[in-house]
Amino acid sequence: MEDTYTVPAPRTPLNLEVSFKRNYAREETKGTLKNISITGAFLEFEGGEVRANEKLNLVIIVAGRERKIAAHVIWTNSVGVGVKFMPVNNRDVQIVDDLIYFVENSRNDRRSVMDTIFKKSRIRSGKTKRASENSLFSFFGGPGNLIMFLRGCCP
Known part of the structure; x- marks a missing residue:
């Protein structure tokens, strides 16, 4: 066999x-x-x-x-x-x-949004990584909202 x-x-x-x-x-x-x-x-x-x-x-x-x-x-x-x-x-x-494509595409779209936000916050601040993280937190209204966003895109 x-x-x-x-x-x-x-x-x-x-x-x-x-x-x-x-x-x-x-x-x-x-x-x-x-x-x-x-x-x-x-x-x-x-x-x-x-x-x-x-x-x-x-x-x-x-x-x-x-x-x-x-x-x-x-x-x-x-x-x-x-x-x-x-x-x-x-x-x-x-x-x-189609469902798999929709899920993967949504995840990639959210990741590209995150990449854009990180790049913009680094360019604007011209400061350390910590300063860009603080900008990111303020964009999302705090670290808790950022974590919820990331959980939604990256389970």
């Missing part, structure tokens, strides 16, 4: 609120996608038990548009489940691909 080990698809970290239903359930459960790849994702949630091999219907809202995709639970742990996407057609694959 041959070893069939394959390298997992690259994961993109994110924090995206989603809802999902088990195939047999009527009520939706809320959760958060914590990472995603073209083949699957990690879904964190509280309440209710989900078992390996269950089928889920995920509802993802991106840029104001609701998207649905079927998934199969591969593994579970105390905080969530690993799911494998079960695309029915090319459109389902495109939904996941």
Whole structure:
């Protein structure tokens, strides 16, 4: 028998609120996608038990548009489940691909904004790194707001 080990698809970290239903359930459960790849994702949630091999219907809202995709639970742990996407057609694959692109592009846009802010604050102050950090804090209204911004772009 041959070893069939394959390298997992690259994961993109994110924090995206989603809802999902088990195939047999009527009520939706809320959760958060914590990472995603073209083949699957990690879904964190509280309440209710989900078992390996269950089928889920995920509802993802991106840029104001609701998207649905079927998934199969591969593994579970105390905080969530690993799911494998079960695309029915090319459109389902495109939904996941577009989501990954949207997340990575948003992260890159925020990083370029940060780079621009750092450059401007260094040029304006002509001072030490500490002075440019203080300028950055004042731009965001304090270090706490800067940290919240960075958490949003770099989970």
